[in-house]
Amino acid sequence: MxxxxxxxxxxxxxxxxxxxxxxxxxxxxxxxxxxxxxxxxxxxxxxxxxxxxxxxxxxxxxxxxxxxxxxxxxxxxxxxxxxxxxxxxxxxxxxxxxxxxxxxxxxxxxxxxxxxxxxxxxxxxxxxxxxxxxxxxxxxxxxxxxxxxxxxxxxxxxxxxxxxxxxxxxxxxxxxxxxxxxxxxxxxxxxxxxxxxELPFDPSNTQNGRFFVDKYNIVQVPMMFREERFYHASDDSLKVKVLRLPYKGDIAMLILLPNKGVDYTSIDDEINAERFLGWTKQLQITKLEVQLPKFxxxxxxxxxxxxxxxxxxxxxxxxxxxxxxxxxxxxxxxxxxxxxxxxxDEKGTTAAAATVTGITGYSLPPTFIVNRPFFFFIYHEVTNSLLFMGRVINPTKM
The missing domain is CATH 3.30.497.10 (Antithrombin, subunit I, domain 2)
Structure with a gap:
């Protein structure tokens, strides 16, 4: 049976x-x-x-x-x-x-x-x-x-x-x-x-932009744009930057963007609960220009x-x-x-205690452009419950 x-x-x-x-x-x-x-x-x-x-x-x-x-x-x-x-x-x-x-x-x-x-x-x-x-x-x-x-x-x-x-x-x-x-x-x-x-993107600011799938493949994708005060951090040991995009309520999306030239596969074995919780604790706020693909x-x-x-x-x-x-x-x-x-999209998303070494608050340049493969996590901030997670290699693919 x-x-x-x-x-x-x-x-x-x-x-x-x-x-x-x-x-x-x-x-x-x-x-x-x-x-x-x-x-x-x-x-x-x-x-x-x-x-x-x-x-x-x-x-x-x-x-x-x-x-x-x-x-x-x-x-x-x-x-x-x-x-x-x-x-x-x-x-x-x-x-x-x-x-x-x-x-x-x-x-x-x-x-x-x-x-x-x-x-x-x-x-x-x-x-x-x-x-x-x-x-x-x-x-x-x-x-x-x-x-x-x-x-x-x-x-x-x-x-x-x-x-x-x-x-x-x-x-x-x-x-x-x-x-x-x-x-x-x-x-x-x-x-x-x-x-x-919580901070929606203005559809009138969305424009086609380049997304670098790898060294040899570049695709055009609608890139959303917003300049605002966002929470972000950097994990220098892992060579990634982190961005928090809040929803109304107690949910947020955490975007993990490898630095330019860093192969996303090198990060796979390093992500765990300790690092994830470390990122959420090290977030600092600053004015930032964010570009994020619709997908x-x-x-x-x-x-x-x-x-x-x-x-x-x-x-x-x-x-x-x-x-x-x-x-x-x-x-x-x-x-x-x-x-x-x-x-x-521009409106939002529709879907289904050790300190981490090397993570510091990071004064980013004025832009956070998500134009290469990245990871994302949708989580409940009060309990740190991970609801969804994903990896975007090519935002033009389902």
Whole structure:
């Protein structure tokens, strides 16, 4: 028997609000999730040199739910692969789902922020799910659970895609293209973000400009322009510059731009939670001319081919132990599909404690021109939760 997982994430085009008292364990959760994101990014990037975009929170949430139904080695592998095993405490089996629940409450409390995360479990009509598991995912993740007739693949596909379409603001239309009539269960986790720049770009200032994909390829792309006071920093040891672009609410985009002549691939192995948090702490404000390309991305990943390289493997094999989810025999994960889209324009974005050595406040020249491959991170500033991350090699490519 197989379980099909679909993660549908959409991100659409924020001064820092630190007034909330955040539980230390939530901070530990978000830090672990950043490192998971970087590990996952490195694995994805090893397959190609193209654009990358995904939601680490979307993926980690879905597998945290899956771990609640897993037992023994399967559960241990999932938590270790997510970098969450160190958060476990004896006698507190609900601690990790409680942390995810608290994190979601902290992220979504701001009325200025359009961010919604949802979970749905579509179960075969005669499939018997353990009551304790269904109660828990409803309690901690407010999951929608409904029976569906997978023997009617066309109708079930329509039902699931309509659900994803609705939960992602009509941005993801076909999360699943076909369904095996022998499917037992489909778990879907969606995240939808629509943010408006706190300092929007004036469309009348947008002009075509050159973007240097590499030494031999130059493309023309609409470049947005704004002169304003921005937060920025420089990591001299990594040879990158950092720019913070705030949205209304508690969300920001952090752009990581390698210095001229620096190969972006040399940075891949160096990005981690410690560095990321170091950048956010070292930001300083100054008047700056910013040029940023408009871009769209629509990315899909078969995570069942990627996650085993992060140590999550038994969940996909016949040895999988999901006895906490169901007493049915031979249950394993058959597919893990992750689809994420983003659009960045003048209005905003629409989508799905050690000090870091060498990082100092940096007095940049009057321009910050993003005209070569760069990284970006969309994160919740109060909790430092990484919602989305990506790499733009060619902004003219989806």
């Amino acid at each position: 197989g379980i099909l997982f679909i993660f549908a994430c959409a991100s659409f085009l924020v001064p820092i609000s630190k007034g909330q008292d955040i539980n230390l364990n939530i901070t530990q959760l978000t830090t672990k999730n950043i490192d998971f994101a970087m590990d996952l990014y490195r694995k994805i990037s090893s397959y190609h040199d193209n654009n990358i975009f995904f939601s680490p929170l979307c993926i980690s949430t879905a597998f945290a739910i899956l771990s609640m139904g897993a037992e023994g080695h399967t559960r241990a592998e999932i938590l270790k692969g997510l970098n969450l095993d160190q958060l476990e405490r004896d006698g507190q089996p609900d601690l990790i789902p409680e942390l995810f629940q608290q994190l979601q409450v902290n992220i979504t409390h701001n009325e200025d922020l359009q961010l919604a995360q949802g979970t749905a479990l579509f179960i075969r009509l005669e499939f018997d799910v353990e009551r304790a598991f269904s109660d828990q995912i409803k309690k901690f993740f407010n999951a929608d659970i409904q029976n569906i007739d997978f023997a009617q693949p066309k109708a079930s596909k329509t039902t699931i895609n309509d659900y994803v379409k609705k939960r992602t603001g009509d941005r993801i239309h076909e999360a699943v293209s076909d369904i095996d009539p022998f499917t037992q269960m489909i778990l879907i986790n969606t995240i939808f973000f629509q943010g408006k720049w 769209k991305m629509d990315q899909s990943y078969e995570m069942h081919k990627i996650l085993p390289h992060l140590g999550i493997s038994s969940a996909f094999k016949n040895m999988a132990n999901f006895s906490g989810l169901s007493k049915e025999q031979g249950l394993k994960v058959s597919e893990v599909l992750h689809k994420a889209v983003i659009e960045v």
